[in-house]
Amino acid sequence: EPHVAKFVYDFTEGNKDLKDLLGGKGANLAEMTNLGLPVPPGFTITTEACKVYLDSGEEPPALRDEVSAHLDALEQRMGKKLGQADDPLLVSVRSGAKFSMPGMMDTVLNIGLSDKSVKGLAKQAGDERFAWDSYRRLIQMFGKTVLGVDGELFEEALERAKEAKGVQVDTELDAADLKKLVTAFKKTVKTEAGRDFPQDPREQMDLAIHAVFDSWNTDRAKLYRRQERIPGDLGTAVNVCSMVFGNLGPDSGTGVAFTRDPASGHQGVYGDYLQNAQGEDVVAGIRNTVPLAELENIDKASYDQLMQIMETLENHYLDLCDIEFTIERGKLWMLQTRVGKRTAGAAFRIATQLVDQGLIDETEALQRVNGAQLAQLMFPRFDEDARAEQVGRGIAASPGAAVGKAVFDSYTAVKWSRSGEKVILVRRETNPDDLDGMIAAEGILTSRGGKTSHAAVVARGMGKTCVCGAEELEVDTKRRRMIVPGGHVVEEGDVISIDGSSGKVYLGEVPVVPSPVVEYFEGRMHPGADDADELVEAVHRMMAFADRKRRLRVRANADNAEDAMRARRFGAQGIGLCRTEHMFLGDRRELVERLILADTEAEREESLKQLLPLQKRDFVELFEAMDGLPVTVRLLDPPLHEFLPDITELSVRVALAESRQEPHENELRLLQAVHRLHEQNPMLGLRGVRLGLVIPGLFTMQVRAIAEAAAERKAAKGDPRAEIMIPLVGTVQELEIVRDEADQVIAEVEAATGTRLKLAIGTMIELPRAALTAGQIAEAAEFFSFGTNDLTQTVWGFSRDDVEASFFTAYLEKGIFGVSPFETIDKDGVGSLVKSAAAAGRSTRPDLKLGVCGEHGGDPESVHFFHEVGLDYVSCSPFRIPVARLEAGRAAT
Ligand code: PEP
Ligand code: MG
Numbered sequence: 057e058p059h060v061a062k063f064v065y066d067f068t069e070g071n072k073d074l075k076d077l078l079g080g081k082g083a084n085l086a087e088m089t090n091l092g093l094p095v096p097p098g099f100t101i102t103t104e105a106c107k108v109y110l111d112s113g114e115e116p117p118a119l120r121d122e123v124s125a126h127l128d129a130l131e132q133r134m135g136k137k138l139g140q141a142d143d144p145l146l147v148s149v150r151s152g153a154k155f156s157m158p159g160m161m162d163t164v165l166n167i168g169l170s171d172k173s174v175k176g177l178a179k180q181a182g183d184e185r186f187a188w189d190s191y192r193r194l195i196q197m198f199g200k201t202v203l204g205v206d207g208e209l210f211e212e213a214l215e216r217a218k219e220a221k222g223v224q225v226d227t228e229l230d231a232a233d234l235k236k237l238v239t240a241f242k243k244t245v246k247t248e249a250g251r252d253f254p255q256d257p258r259e260q261m262d263l264a265i266h267a268v269f270d271s272w273n274t275d276r277a278k279l280y281r282r283q284e285r286i287p288g289d290l291g292t293a294v295n296v297c298s299m300v301f302g303n304l305g306p307d308s309g310t311g312v313a314f315t316r317d318p319a320s321g322h323q324g325v326y327g328d329y330l331q332n333a334q335g336e337d338v339v340a341g342i343r344n345t346v347p348l349a350e351l352e353n354i355d356k357a358s359y360d361q362l363m364q365i366m367e368t369l370e371n372h373y374l375d376l377c378d379i380e381f382t383i384e385r386g387k388l389w390m391l392q393t394r395v396g397k398r399t400a401g402a403a404f405r406i407a408t409q410l411v412d413q414g415l416i417d418e419t420e421a422l423q424r425v426n427g428a429q430l431a432q433l434m435f436p437r438f439d440e441d442a443r444a445e446q447v448g449r450g451i452a453a454s455p456g457a458a459v460g461k462a463v464f465d466s467y468t469a470v471k472w473s474r475s476g477e478k479v480i481l482v483r484r485e486t487n488p489d490d491l492d493g494m495i496a497a498e499g500i501l502t503s504r505g506g507k508t509s510h511a512a513v514v515a516r517g518m519g520k521t522c523v524c525g526a527e528e529l530e531v532d533t534k535r536r537r538m539i540v541p542g543g544h545v546v547e548e549g550d551v552i553s554i555d556g557s558s559g560k561v562y563l564g565e566v567p568v569v570p571s572p573v574v575e576y577f578e579g580r581m582h583p584g585a586d587d588a589d590e591l592v593e594a595v596h597r598m599m600a601f602a603d604r605k606r607r608l609r610v611r612a613n614a615d616n617a618e619d620a621m622r623a624r625r626f627g628a629q630g631i632g633l634c635r636t637e638h639m640f641l642g643d644r645r646e647l648v649e650r651l652i653l654a655d656t657e658a659e660r661e662e663s664l665k666q667l668l669p670l671q672k673r674d675f676v677e678l679f680e681a682m683d684g685l686p687v688t689v690r691l692l693d694p695p696l697h698e699f700l701p702d703i704t705e706l707s708v709r710v711a712l713a714e715s716r717q718e719p720h721e722n723e724l725r726l727l728q729a730v731h732r733l734h735e736q737n738p739m740l741g742l743r744g745v746r747l748g749l750v751i752p753g754l755f756t757m758q759v760r761a762i763a764e765a766a767a768e769r770k771a772a773k774g775d776p777r778a779e780i781m782i783p784l785v786g787t788v789q790e791l792e793i794v795r796d797e798a799d800q801v802i803a804e805v806e807a808a809t810g811t812r813l814k815l816a817i818g819t820m821i822e823l824p825r826a827a828l829t830a831g832q833i834a835e836a837a838e839f840f841s842f843g844t845n846d847l848t849q850t851v852w853g854f855s856r857d858d859v860e861a862s863f864f865t866a867y868l869e870k871g872i873f874g875v876s877p878f879e880t881i882d883k884d885g886v887g888s889l890v891k892s893a894a895a896a897g898r899s900t901r902p903d904l905k906l907g908v909c910g911e912h913g914g915d916p917e918s919v920h921f922f923h924e925v926g927l928d929y930v931s932c933s934p935f936r937i938p939v940a941r942l943e944a945g946r947a948a949t
Pocket of ligand 1: 910
């Protein structure tokens with residue numbers, strides 16, 4: 057039997073697991089319908105239909121008939137026809153992709169109204185004003201989103217109508233005013249779009265469906281998807297839903313609600329309600345809403361029912377849900393629900409709260425948070441003791457402490473941030489056109505709108521600081537300034553500070569203090585202690601869940617005792633990479649310079665002799681800080697020129713001395729040596745194991761320092777666990793030579809000190825050849841540590857120091873990759889080499905220890921990959937250790 061595609065699902069046919077096909081909104085409308093909740097009847101057109109439309113430019117041939125069949129069924133059920141003159145069925149046409157993209161795509165309400173049916177609606181509703189208000193909204197939305205008319209033109213006309221009448225808000229316009237407005241709107245459509253506003257309801261509906269399909273590919277939707285890493289080929293579903301009206305008078309209204317506070321996670325009554333209004337009014341922050349709790353006084357029956365439904369939804373979804381609802385003349389309708397976005401702090405709190413309520417287990421709790429959220433909680437906050445001048449307070453919409461120059465439009469935000477300025481985007485309210493400005497800004501401040509306004513929702517999604525609805529601030533975007541209470545004027549470019557956790561707005565730059573989560577990791581704040589807040593408690597518990605679950609161990613990249621101790625406090629289980637070149641900076645650089653430039657054996661030995669005790673002392677400190685835990689010390693790796701004077705600078709010095717006829721013998725000698733050692737491509741030149749092979753005594757000095765330091769720690773009853781790591785090996789022969797020399801030195805130190813040291817010797821895998829011959833290399837290595845920075849550089853042929861600044865933006869824009877391969881491991885290329893090298897190494901040596909120490913070791917997505925390919929540990933910078941622990945736990949669930 058041939059497969060017949062089904063492009064349309066009635067709300068009674070779907071369920072919450074069909075998000076790929078029905079989008080998030082459609083899947084959840086179906087789920088609520090099947091839960092028996094009051095959802096206005098309707099149907100969903102699938103993302104598959106959208107994909108066909110976007111690929112071919114035409115809707116799939118079968119779609120029209122399917123839509124007709126579902127529309128028929130809907131009309132029968134409602135007992136009226138779409139746009140019927142005496143009693144019209146009206147529908148909304150709403151977008152809904154798999155992942156929520158707040159305000160990014162299109163919605164058209166009140167489809168089915170026309171010059172004729174507006175009268176029928178007026179009669180049926182017994183309310184002429186309402187009918188004309190609905191009609192003007194349809195022409196406005198349809199004109200803007202379907203016919204591409206500049207929305208400002210409608211807004212301005214509405215403003216003019218209010219001014220002419222001398223009123224403040226749209227509810228004060230009467231039926232006659234709105235009728236006039238409809239005429240004006242229709243004229244605008246005709247002149248701007250070159251066609252009449254369509255009077256045929258089915259034509260309205262079909263055009264709106266196409267407009268929703270098309271809205272998948274608007275610039276702002278594409279930008280949002282890139283930002284949120286949402287794939288570009290998913291398409292959107294379209295929901296056609298019978299209309300219910302919140303604008304039928306004071307016993308009607310519309311609102312949004314959360315089953316818990318999306319900022320703190322606390323259970324309670326959270327949301328906003330707007331009487332006598334339609335949905336878009338709330339989200340767009342057009343009029344000021346009242347707190348949801350007030351609904352109890354306005355309409356107790358609906359309020360009670362809503363509370364009941366919210367409980368049903370939480371128990372069903374086992375998570376925070378957000379909800380859009382409408383009350384039509386005292387009857388409650390559910391228009392949308394989904395598992396709600398939340399702040400990073402709330403995510404941790406909600407996860408532990410749900411565990412305590414017995415709704416989810418630890419494993420599930422770990423899926424409710426992620427490393428990016430934890431990283432966000434580790435950012436500093438404003439110093440509460442600082443004497444800052446507070447000039448306003450809005451709603452704490454998205455946490456964080458942001459300082460920057462005030463700018464009043466997105467264009468300036470983008471321009472200034474490109475030139476390196478930190479900016480705060482200040483707007484009366486934001487709309488989807490502000491997206492690039494919001495991305496560019498440190499934080500967002502608005503004077504209107506609630507927790508569910510566009511600015512708040514989008515900022516939370518991006519993890520960007522946001523204060524919204526700071527009403528006492530008078531934002532004047534035209535004159536690019538803001539007047540604060542007391543009359544002070546903040547001009548474009550003046551520095552302000554905003555606190556997204558308290559909603560406070562300050563003039564000037566407020567100093568910041570460390571986050572409580574960092575204080576906790578540092579051991580300066582204890583869960584359960586008086587000063588510990590709920591957040592610290594929740595993080596503490598989630599870390600314990602993760603540590604119990606994870607198989608991967610987590611080590612630190614650290615080169616000094618201070619970093620090592622911090623890493624230990626943050627939960628590091630050893631050091632995975634000590635870069636010894638970092639020990640040769642400052643005064644010691646000169647010693648290395650002398651070593652490199654030595655003409656005679658004696659000179660070279662002299663500088664090695666001086667370096668030895670310095671290195672030894674470094675290692676003693678490090679082994680002490682990490683007592684009992686492994687410390688992988690990498691022998692010197694970087695290209696030599698990093699230790700030599702700059703060739704141009706030196707040439708100038710020599711030329712100057714020459715022209716002044718001053719003595720310059722030493723400079724000249726140095727210059728000649730620098731010329732001799734100069735490389736076109738130092739990253740592929742004399743570095744890593746190659747240094748050890750051509751500079752006699754260098755690696756053996758380092759090995760001796762490690763061995764003697766370990767012996768000293770043992771003598772002091774310590775437990776040093778040093779591992780010696782050889783960088784940039786390409787063939788087992790290199791490793792064998794260095795290894796033989798090292799073994800000999802270690803034996804000498806063991807004999808001299810009478811201690812058995814048990815120093816493991818291993819190598820980095822950071823060249824393709826090393827990965828490809830890993831089976832051979834494992835014969836001479838007790839461990840591998842994947843250097844995925846260099847491995848990415850050499851596998852792709854990308855210079856790690858240059859490409860991110862030069863052409864990666866273009867690559868990202870063209871979608872060649874979604875994220876830099878230096879940030880997240882390229883699974884298919886670099887990752888597959890890691891996987892096969894790990895397998896080959898283990899088949900030679902089953903107890904081969906495997907780790908990774910490139911930057912990817914602290915990247916959430918990469919950690920999951922390393923877990924999957926069976927590495928033993930990841931190593932990352934101290935501050936990323938908690939993130940790696942959490943993600944390793946998540947990966948193991
Ligand atoms: C690597 O190449 O991944 C690595 C850890 O070494 P470095 O970054 O020091 O080159
Ligand atoms: Mg490297």
